[in-house]
Amino acid sequence: MEAFVVFTREITTDPEKLATYSAGVGPSFDGHDVTFLAAYSTIEHLEGPPVEGTVIMRFPTMQAARDWYHSSAYQMIAAHRFAGSRYRAFIIEGRR
Template sequence: MLEGNEIEGAVILRFPDMAAARDWYNSPVYQEALQHRLKGANYRAFIIEGVEDAI
């Protein structure tokens, strides 16, 4: 780590495109789970457009 506070963990999800990522985030199923996550932990979420075949 180069800067900032250390993180305790990270989760990376891969989607075929930005629309699919936003659809997942805005889905009723995830939004329901999100309410529990907000009560149980502090976290940050990002949607970042990557490079094709980066992984």
Template sequence: MSAYVVFTREQTSDSEQLVQYAEKAPLAREGRELTALAFYGQLEVLEGNEIEGAVILRFPDMAAARDWYHSPAYQEALQHRLKGATYRVFMIEGIEEAL
């Protein structure tokens, strides 16, 4: 069953760190089955606090998403994201059939 990792960038604090993150994060995707479904496109917040941007990544399952997140390549990139902005990130399992 597919799994999704969702990022919401709430506030940037160091844009240089985010540049480094943007350079390193793609390396963690190499050789992995994942699809970017949304990537900092136009957005409209309908409820809650404003956000600066959002990303949605689809993985084959929760194990694949966890493996990507905890991989050495992503953990190296992550350090720059954490220094560069406040994010909320979560993983959620998909459903087999559309409701």
């Protein structure tokens, strides 16, 4: 069953570190079956505090999403995201 990884950026704390992450995250997807459904486009906030940006990605399974997120390639570059911003991130399984 498909799974979706959702990132919401709540606040940028270090633009340079976040820029390093943005410039280097692409190769972490090599070898992973991922489709970007939305990435930092227009947001209409409906409830709760506004976010700076959102990314939604589709993977073929929960395990495939976990494999990408926990991969050494992603975790190495994600360190820059952790140092440069505060995000919420989760994986949600699609409907049956």
